[in-house]
Structure formats: structure tokens, C-alpha cells
Amino acid sequence: MNLRFTKMQGAGNDVVVLDATRTALALTTQQLRQLADRRFGVGCDQILLVEPPQQDDVDFTYRIFNADGGEVEHCGNGARCLVRFLVDKGLTQQRSVRVRTLNKTLELSLQDDGRVSVDMGTPLFDHLDIPFDGGGLMPRHEGLFELWPLSLADSVSCEVAVLSMGNPHAVQRVADVDQAPVALLGPQIEGHARFPKRVNAGFMQVLSRREVRLRVYERGAGETLACGTGACAAVVAGIRLGWLDEAVEVHARGGDLRIEWAGISQGLRAAVRMIGPASTVFEGEIVL
Ligand SMILES: N[C@@H](CCC[C@H](N)C(=O)O)C(=O)O
Numbered sequence: 001m002n003l004r005f006t007k008m009q010g011a012g013n014d015v016v017v018l019d020a021t022r023t024a025l026a027l028t029t030q031q032l033r034q035l036a037d038r039r040f041g042v043g044c045d046q047i048l049l050v051e052p053p054q055q056d057d058v059d060f061t062y063r064i065f066n067a068d069g070g071e072v073e074h075c076g077n078g079a080r081c082l083v084r085f086l087v088d089k090g091l092t093q094q095r096s097v098r099v100r101t102l103n104k105t106l107e108l109s110l111q112d113d114g115r116v117s118v119d120m121g122t123p124l125f126d127h128l129d130i131p132f133d134g135g136g137l138m139p140r141h142e143g144l145f146e147l148w149p150l151s152l153a154d155s156v157s158c159e160v161a162v163l164s165m166g167n168p169h170a171v172q173r174v175a176d177v178d179q180a181p182v183a184l185l186g187p188q189i190e191g192h193a194r195f196p197k198r199v200n201a202g203f204m205q206v207l208s209r210r211e212v213r214l215r216v217y218e219r220g221a222g223e224t225l226a227c228g229t230g231a232c233a234a235v236v237a238g239i240r241l242g243w244l245d246e247a248v249e250v251h252a253r254g255g256d257l258r259i260e261w262a263g264i265s266q267g268l269r270a271a272v273r274m275i276g277p278a279s280t281v282f283e284g285e286i287v288l
Pocket residue numbers: 013045046066072073074075076077078167168200218219220221224226227228229230
């Protein structure tokens with residue numbers, strides 16, 4: 001099969017976008033993995049499939065696949081790329097669109113400065129929603145949240161805040177992200193038995209109440225240059241833990257994101273807002 005694609009990136013988190021708005025597209029796990037492969041395919045962290053809406057209150061259906069071929073619920077950087085793609089391809093005349101993922105409705109808006117603002121919805125803290133197994137252990141309470149102990153290999157342990165942005169996240173605070181053992185601990189946390197659907201593992205260095213540095217070892221993709229939902233999860237956790245104010249600049253290795261959450265002043269049901277860049281890198285056709 002010959003497949004047209006658009007390669008995009010948002011803060012260095014790269015995605016391959018496929019337009020299935022006119023013709024349905026069903027790819028096997030093997031084809032998805034080939035597309036994502038940096039030697040045998042196009043190369044990307046995630047593949048985004050745009051489909052016609054399946055319900056009245058949205059403009060498009062937005063499906064997300066990790067580089068390992070698994071379908072997932074949410075991709076923040078992908079969401080920003082998606083609205084840029086829809087506008088550039090003339091698939092919408094609007095600068096704001098509503099899209100439906102596996103489990104969320106998102107509102108994406110292209111700003112006048114070229115950046116994209118996304119209403120990322122409400123974070124979830126119930127362990128059944130993440131999902132996370134407390135393992136009968138006691139968390140350590142800090143601020144208005146809690147940190148859970150997690151045992152890893154070789155008698156190493158860490159403390160993580162757990163939450164869902166529609167997809168699961170475990171966030172830990174580190175003194176210096178450049179020194180954090182992301183490649184060693186990331187895969188262990190991602191596949192830890194207490195996260196039945198695996199998890200995205202965030203490593204956050206707090207620079208001030210309004211500025212953090214973040215690295216994320218993503219479920220199904222490994223460490224990426226940025227993770228939008230990971231940035232939201234880290235900031236929400238940091239706000240609840242009392243470390244951060246309600247608007248924070250997140251410096252990822254591939255770029256900067258602004259995350260806002262009024263969860264202290266307006267309550268836990270407040271939606272998270274993410275603002276950041278998105279751009280097209282190249283377009284082409286691949287034989288699968
Ligand atoms: N890169 C993404 C997250 C993609 C999905 C994630 N790896 C998962 O499995 O949940 C982002 O920008 O949010």
C-alpha cells in the first residue's frame with residue numbers, strides 16, 4: 001500500500017499524521033511500527049489518525065498510536081499538531097476545533113501568534129481511573145496531595161505522584177533532570193506491576209514556583225523530547241503538592257510549554273490548559 005503522510009513535531013515530540021477523513025484506513029500493528037521506525041519507516045514517537053466525527057458535538061475523531069503500535073487515549077503535543085494539520089490542509093475553516101479521543105473531548109485553538117492552546121480537560125486522581133494499585137502501602141502526604149513509594153530493581157526505590165490526564169502518569173521530583181537516571185528507571189516504572197496499563201514516567205526538576213524542567217519516559221515510545229500530557233501531569237502534581245503556582249513554564253529538551261491549572265483556586269474539576277508550538281516537518285508517501 002502507498003500511504004501519504006505528514007510528519008510534524010510539537011516541542012520535538014514527533015508525530016506522523018494520517019488523513020482518514022475521506023477514506024477509512026486500518027493499519028496493522030506491524031504497519032504502525034514500521035511507520036514509526038526511524039530506519040525502516042518515517043520515524044516518530046506517535047502516529048495520529050484523523051477520522052470523521054462519530055458524535056454530533058465534535059468536529060473530528062482523533063486516534064493516537066504509540067511507536068510500539070499500541071492505541072492510547074491522549075497525546076498533548078499531538079493535539080497541537082493536529083489542529084495545525086487540519087487548518088493547513090483546509091480540513092476545517094475554523095481556528096478552533098473539538099476532537100474526540102478514545103476517552104476525552106478536547107478543544108484545540110490556533111492562536112494568532114502561531115502557537116496552539118489546548119483545553120486538556122480535567123485531571124483524574126482516583127486510582128481506578130489511572131489505573132494504579134496502592135499495594136497496601138501508605139503514601140507520604142505533602143501539600144494537598146500524596147507521594148507513593150515504588151520499589152524498583154536492585155533495592156532502588158522512588159516516590160511518585162500518580163494521576164491521569166486521560167492517560168496514566170507517575171511523576172517524581174529530581175534535583176537535576178540532566179543527572180536523572182531516566183533510561184534506567186524509566187522502563188522499570190513504565191512496566192511496573194502496580195500500573196496495570198503501564199505508565200508514562202515523568203522526572204521533574206523544580207526551578208521556581210513558575211518554572212520547571214521535565215523529562216518523560218513515555219509508555220510505548222521511550223524517552224521523547226517532550227510530552228504534553230506529561231507536562232500537564234507534572235504541573236498538576238506540583239501544584240497539588242504545594243511546589244508550584246497555577247501557571248508554569250515547562251522546559252522540555254525539545255521546547256517549552258506553558259501549563260495552567262486553577263485546581264487550588266477553582267477546585268479539582270478545573271480543566272488544564274496547555275499552550276505550545278506545533279509545526280510541519282515534511283510530507284511524503286511511504287510504501288507499507
Ligand atoms: N507524547 C504524548 C503522549 C503520548 C501517549 C503516551 N505515550 C501514552 O502511552 O500515554 C503527549 O504529548 O502527551
